[in-house]
Amino acid sequence: MNSQQRKINHLLWRSGFGPVAQQHLNTSGSLQTWIDEITDKRKPLFYLDYSDKAIAGLQKKSGMEMMERAGNKVVRRLLFVGTNHYWLQTMINSSNDLHERMTLFWAGIFACQNLLARQGESYINTIREHALGKFPDLLSAVSKHPSMLRFLNNKQNRKEHPNENFAREVMELFTLGRGNYSENDIREAARAFTGWGFDNRENFIFRKQHHDDGEKEFLGMKGKFDGDDILNIITSQKQCARYLSTRIYMHFVNDQPDEKIIEELTARFFNSGYDIHVLMKHIFSSDWFYAEENIGVKVKSPVVLLVNLSRNFNIRFADHAEVLRIQRILGQVLLFPPNVAGWPEGKNWIDSSTLLYRLNLPSMLLKASNIPIKARKEFDAQLADADVSEEDKSRVKIYSDTKAFEDSVRAIKPELWKSQLAGLLLQTPNTDTILHKWKERYTSPAEAALYLMSLPEFQLS
Helix, strand or coil: CCHHHHHHHHHHHHHCCCCCHHHHCCCCCCHHHHHHHHCCCCCCCCCCCHHHHHHHHHHHHHCCCCCCCCCCHHHHHHHHHHHHHHHHHHHHHCCCHHHHHHHHHHHHHCCCCCCCHHHHHHHHHHHHHHCCCEHHHHHHHHHCCHHHHHHCCHHHCECCECCCHHHHHHHHCCCCCCCCCCHHHHHHHHHHCCCEEECCCCCEEECHHHCCCCCEEECCEEECCCHHHHHHHHHCCHHHHHHHHHHHHHHHCCCCCCHHHHHHHHHHHHHCCCEHHHHHHHHHHCHHHHCHHHCCCCECCHHHHHHHHHHHHCCEECCHHHHHHHHHHHCCCCCCCCCCCCCCCHHHHCCCCCHHHHHHHHHHHHCCCCEECCCCHHHHHHCCCCCCCCCCCCEECEECCCHHHHHHHHCCCHHHHHHHHHHHHCCCCCHHHCCCCCCCCCCCHHHHHHHHHCCHHHHEC
């Protein structure tokens, strides 16, 4: 694989879900052409719309009203599992990879557990709307969403008894980072957020009678601040741009921040009014993004891994619950991050319980075999109301269709399979040193691909 193709594949892995044989094998076009295509703002946005349709279908089928929150546990389970699967399928089928990847990224930053599928779907759609827009708009919309207000207890935040949960996390995890505010700042911000809640229709509401309208002192400023004022003060701090630039760099570039580049990104992001699209296009257009030390060094997240495999080999799951079970094993459940800190990234994706499973997953998926299931214990209690699997159902059934992949590779001379497939599936610079077990005659392109995907290097992007 030439250096140009390797850079394009690097861009595809980091801005989306990696190259697909049917579209990107022997890809033509310059790197700049691909950057322009990926960051094209005219591309359509895709929103989740599963839950309302599913509820309408259930109501029609049953002849009775089946509300998600009306105590019908079966309905809640079906809706959660279905929405989880629908979000994954949206990523698989989307033609706007950067928007999908940014939505997934922000869902990890603004981590919120959503067992109520309709509310969770609304929350993700709120993130989708602002995923490549201005960060202050995203911050405000997420902060006022019922999912976040419920998850961090801000509905109980009243002037008589301020609740500090949301105020603490909005600074520690969403905007400034630990150590860049004081305990007094948390207390004063909590006072400002008093009265923020939502009504019975899940709409944001400001209850003035519960709001503390007294003077507050926050990050060195004094005034009769409300919640909007606090968010505005936070984003006026350059530290907010620095914190976000660091998180974006670590997710899209390298787990180890380069302080000089972080300072450059911070200034650019802050001066643009926190324009996320402008920042991402700058990153993908920068020479340092394609430096050797940034290619093939990040562990693929479970969702990125699943989406790429599904795209390349047309993988389908017989039951929506089955893809949820695989997410549980790999440690990334859509709609349900483990806690407010979000999904752990980088090398945290790999441990003794997941590495062997990840190495074997491509083979199990492509061979359409029954996949053994042993979900992580920490998800069992949390997902008790969401997982519809029976305790004794230890295997799941999936289907795959490798024809499109096979046809794409068969168009290439067999003696070039090794270099072309390695270039498609691996980001390792010197593949010859790791392909010593390559067979000169594989019976099919899929068999050759399976060998490459069984290598530890396939886990890196």
